[in-house]
Amino acid sequence: MTSIHDPALFLAHACALEEEAANRFSDLAEAMKTYGNQEVASFFGKMAEFSRLHLAEARKRSGFRDIPALAPEEFQWPDGESPEAASMEGSHYLMTVDYALDLALDSERRGQAFYAEVARTTGDPEVRMMAEEFAQEEAEHVAELERWVARFPKKG
Template identity: 70%
Template sequence: MNDVAEFLAYAIKLEEDAAARFSDLAESMKTYGNREVAEFFGKMAHFSRLHLAEARKRSGFHTLPDMKPEDYKWPDDESPEATSMEGSHYLMTAEYALALALQSEENGYAFYQNVAVTTKDVEIRTMAEEFAEEEAEHVAELKKWVKRYEAA
């Protein structure tokens, strides 16, 4: 990826997906009676919305491409942070929800890392590295929660 506006369009979509996923997981955990994990996912949704706002702010000086869902060329054909909620059902456990979230955040991290190492554009590389660092923080936090629930 070597066009800043295109990179920002991808980053905005990815962060929109992350915020929506965490909000969905928070609601699922409320439904399934786990307020603690619901609150954690709510906090993660908030952080994703902050990252989304940052990406949108950075795009203020660029004309972003008008991209439809089919225009995005994602690894594995879908947004890295779009967790499948098909596994969401009345027996969903906190462990499963945390695993879904962790996988998505790891995918988001890998996406940004890949952009950082493959782009020829210095501005994109810098932004991708910053965004990857934010995703790495999410991954680390989720790993703590996964470990905590494995031990319970």
């Protein structure tokens, strides 16, 4: 990943990442409803709402800026895809609560690491400030998910 030194480019990445997170959490909420776990479905629904709030915040911060509409190959993701684009291929009728939580936790950790890396490598003070703030929000998501993982220990 190359460093992001432009606030508009950073916000384009933040909007894409938060939209991916909201979609992923909504998908996990629906999967948990299907599998009969209303408690975890409700939790993932709450996480989706938090991601939508972060998305709205990122859009609001763009204010007067024109946020570039980036083609997939123009994003500067660490592994070539959004850190929070968790693979849903493991989502099936046998998905367990602990597996769904692990999927969510892994992608939240990747999102937090992405923002922390941007904050560490950018030369732009505004980008650094926003990236640090977004990294802190993602760290709160990670901590919340870790509490839920502890409530649903792995079986077998």
